[in-house]
Amino acid sequence: MDGAGENYHRPDAKKVQELNDIANKLRVHSIQSTNASNSGHPTSCCSAAEIMSVLFFHVMRYKLDPPKDASNDRFILSKGHAAPVLYAAWAETGLFPVKDLLQLRKMGHDLEGHPTPRLNFIDVGTGSLGQGLSNAAGMAYVGKYWDKASYRTYCVIGDGESAEGSIWEACAFASYYKLDNLVAIFDVNRLGQSQAASLEHNTDVYKARLEGFGFHTIVLDGHDVEALCKAFHDASTVKGKPTAIVAKTFKGKGIPGIEDELNWHGKALGGKAEAALKAIGDLIVNKGPHGMLPNPAVNDAPAVSIANIKLSEAPSYKKGDKIATRKAYGSGLIKIGNSNQRVVALDCDTKNSTFAEDFRKVHPDQFIECFIAEQNMVGVAIGCACRDRTVAFASTFACFLSRAYDQIRMGAISQTNANFCGSHAGISIGEDGPSQMALEDLAMFRAVQGSTVFYPSDAVSMERAVELAANTKGICFIRSSRPATPVLYDGQEEFRVGLAKVVKQSDSDKVTVIGSGITLAEAVEASTLLAADSINIRIIDPFTIKPLDKDTILAAAKATGGKIVTVEDHYPEGGIGDAVAGALCEEAGIVIKKLAVRDLPRSGPSQVLLETFGIDRNAIVAAVKGLL
Numbered sequence: 001m002d003g004a005g006e007n008y009h010r011p012d013a014k015k016v017q018e019l020n021d022i023a024n025k026l027r028v029h030s031i032q033s034t035n036a037s038n039s040g041h042p043t044s045c046c047s048a049a050e051i052m053s054v055l056f057f058h059v060m061r062y063k064l065d066p067p068k069d070a071s072n073d074r075f076i077l078s079k080g081h082a083a084p085v086l087y088a089a090w091a092e093t094g095l096f097p098v099k100d101l102l103q104l105r106k107m108g109h110d111l112e113g114h115p116t117p118r119l120n121f122i123d124v125g126t127g128s129l130g131q132g133l134s135n136a137a138g139m140a141y142v143g144k145y146w147d148k149a150s151y152r153t154y155c156v157i158g159d160g161e162s163a164e165g166s167i168w169e170a171c172a173f174a175s176y177y178k179l180d181n182l183v184a185i186f187d188v189n190r191l192g193q194s195q196a197a198s199l200e201h202n203t204d205v206y207k208a209r210l211e212g213f214g215f216h217t218i219v220l221d222g223h224d225v226e227a228l229c230k231a232f233h234d235a236s237t238v239k240g241k242p243t244a245i246v247a248k249t250f251k252g253k254g255i256p257g258i259e260d261e262l263n264w265h266g267k268a269l270g271g272k273a274e275a276a277l278k279a280i281g282d283l284i285v286n287k288g289p290h291g292m293l294p295n296p297a298v299n300d301a302p303a304v305s306i307a308n309i310k311l312s313e314a315p316s317y318k319k320g321d322k323i324a325t326r327k328a329y330g331s332g333l334i335k336i337g338n339s340n341q342r343v344v345a346l347d348c349d350t351k352n353s354t355f356a357e358d359f360r361k362v363h364p365d366q367f368i369e370c371f372i373a374e375q376n377m378v379g380v381a382i383g384c385a386c387r388d389r390t391v392a393f394a395s396t397f398a399c400f401l402s403r404a405y406d407q408i409r410m411g412a413i414s415q416t417n418a419n420f421c422g423s424h425a426g427i428s429i430g431e432d433g434p435s436q437m438a439l440e441d442l443a444m445f446r447a448v449q450g451s452t453v454f455y456p457s458d459a460v461s462m463e464r465a466v467e468l469a470a471n472t473k474g475i476c477f478i479r480s481s482r483p484a485t486p487v488l489y490d491g492q493e494e495f496r497v498g499l500a501k502v503v504k505q506s507d508s509d510k511v512t513v514i515g516s517g518i519t520l521a522e523a524v525e526a527s528t529l530l531a532a533d534s535i536n537i538r539i540i541d542p543f544t545i546k547p548l549d550k551d552t553i554l555a556a557a558k559a560t561g562g563k564i565v566t567v568e569d570h571y572p573e574g575g576i577g578d579a580v581a582g583a584l585c586e587e588a589g590i591v592i593k594k595l596a597v598r599d600l601p602r603s604g605p606s607q608v609l610l611e612t613f614g615i616d617r618n619a620i621v622a623a624v625k626g627l628l
Contacts, residue, residue: 008233011058011226018292019225021284022092023053027254028280029088029101034268037105040113043252043264045085047189047222048156051247054228055154056089061295064095067121068387070301073151074139076124078132079158079187080114081266087111090121093294117415123386125413128406130164133157133184134376135414137174138383140182140242141368142390143301146342150298152236156185159199160192162206166407168213169376174242175214176371182242183235184215187222189251193265206246215244222247254280304342306391309470312338314491315460322484325517326423328459329480330355332466333393337363343470344384346370346394348377354395354423354480374400378407381418391417391470398422398438398479405444412449412475419469420445421478426569427597427613428518429482430606438479439597443574445477446546452497453546454478455516455576458488461543464495472497481517481569483606486524488541500549501541502556509538511563511624512556514580516542518606519567519595519615526620537624545576550583562590563627567615572596593623 011019026049027042034040055075062072067090077086084104091098103109110118114127124135136155143151157167174182190200199205203219210217216238220227228247235243252258255269255276269276281287312335317323337343337359346368351357360367368384370377374396381394401408401422411418425438445453452472456462462480469476488503495501503520504527515523523539530537538556542548557564564584566577577594584590597613610616 008230011229016225017285018290019053019058020050021286022057022290022292023049023225024254024280024284025092026052026085026088028277029091029098030084031269031273031276033084033087033101033104035270035273036102038268039105040084040268041081041266042084042269043255043258044079044082044158044189046253046255047249047251048082048085048187049253050223050225050228051156051185051187052085052089054225054232056093056294057292058229059232060154061151061297063297064093064294067095068123069297070387070389071149071151071297071299073297074123074136074153076126076132076136076153076155077115078126078155079129079161080127083113083115086115092290095121116413124382125410128410129158129161130166131379131407131410133167133170134379134407135383136182136184137170137179138380139386140174140179141177141380142384144179144181147301147389149301151301152181152183154183154185156187159186159188159190160197162186163198166375166379169373170379171210171213171215173370173373173376173380178240179242180239183232183245184242185245185247187247187249189249190260191251191262191265195262201248203246203248210244210246214241216241217244217246219246220248222249223253254283304389306340306342306388309336309340309343309391309467311335311463311467315463316491317459317487319487319490321487323459323487324482324484325456325459325462326353326480326482327355328462329395329421329423329466329478330358332463333359334362335463336467336470337366340391341366342390344368344390344392346377346381346392348372348374348396348400350396353397354421356395374404375407378404378411382407382411382414382416385416385418393419393421395421395423397424397436398441399424399436402440402444408448408475412451416475417473419476419478421480423480424482425479425517426481427601427609428569428606430609431603433603434601437601439571440574441477441479442545442570442576446574446579448475450474451546452476453544455542455545456480457516457520457541458485460487460489460491460493461495468495468497479517483518485518485521495543497544498547498549500543500552502538502552503541504537504539506536509536509560511565511627512538512540512553512560513565513567513620513624514540514542514553514576515567516545516576518569518610522610522615522617523567523620526617526624529617529621530624535624535628542576545579548579548583553580554584554587557584557590564590564592565595565620565623565627566592567595567620569615570596572598591627593627595619595623
């Protein structure tokens, strides 16, 4: 239903002038702060000035203490390079002194070149373009379906970044889920970094595309304060679909000789700043304090707690039974979902393979189907986890998470606590072939700042990994496997992040073997073969690859003459072997033999592939004997 125009009260001339004055003050601040740092994007700020003025001083409902209050409207600046205008808007609200804007981009100051949550008014880091709308969609989904609150979500998107496919993934998601509490504002300022954007000022094409994606779409002059006020009001009355505002603007608006000109992207004005500041300053009627306060938030977001989430019951598997860890992932999710209604699961149409489907069957209202759009799924998960409103678990084949690596990287910059489970790891998936085999995922997630990387080897440890991830700060990755592997632990076994398990040991062990998942199962089989030759090995299950339990591994290495074999269903770069080598690189007298997938794999039966690529029990036997 479209209720555009209902109960609209046009702002009077005084309010319009004040909003125009604030917009020009935002331009002044953006020019001054970027000149002070001799870097930044003042022209990108100038195109969005009226949008920011109207949003922050006419439309949005929020309180300043704290700026991340659960009931506050959300704002995401997807075009993060325009950070100075966002900082200027918050300074004009009185959140911090205007003079602090001159610390932009200075070492040790949190007004960085692109926004990060080091600032108490930033929910997600932006600046890697094309990602903000997915984050916004996650926030809006939480607001509409879980918080059931009045707050709305606004996202400003640059026209250049709308070339990113992730923007349109987010549009499809927002439309499908009828996110009528979401407004996407496209700042169509025509110019990119090195040339004009592909559509330049062809706003009709933007309109057609957005309407095709199911958005209520309004095209307007992005420098017309009255038109913006009316458009945002109309958006608030639209039901059953999100709104897009296509704002025709000019890069460098208000700067003589620079407005709508190329070659000014990402450059401070330098010697041209004085004339620009005078020209813009002459347009400001009220040069003093504006006295405008934010509209008050509607305090109807519920209080939630996501602390100390536990499995509703202990794992109840029988030792020796074979259970795929991907199956246990679904079981673990169900159990923490039983304990806390703020546990949410997301998937990309692989839920019957990742076993997130089991969670959906028990907790349908806590599940989000994201369809085949992994970049958007990751962004939505990060948005859902913002402000500690939910504990998000996003799953798909581990190999497909690689296409969303930039979103994951930005998640770390956003200080997200989102969790990711990648299934179908390695060549052990068998006949599906190399396009479905994750062989880089451990390296990928180990490189993410502040991440925790779980690699459970049986069903019990998988359920405990899910429980631990729900309570661990930062990005968590859980690697699950397709083949069924033997249950190694009883349900009361304690697991901790960074604590390895010694699966097998004796007083006469000759070599330490370290593996996870399918290769740990192969190591156990290899130990039987070696025992027939009177060779005992110590077997270690790392449980977490990051952080790695150096103490347990080092003690085992010393007990086995400094001889270690690592074996992994992963490429040799960045996985278990490299983690072990990195942990022990300063220890003398240790030799590490790395078994890993060293060639491009192919389709075939799982066990045949393990043998062919040298990570099966026989390869382990040969490696151990080669060290003796």
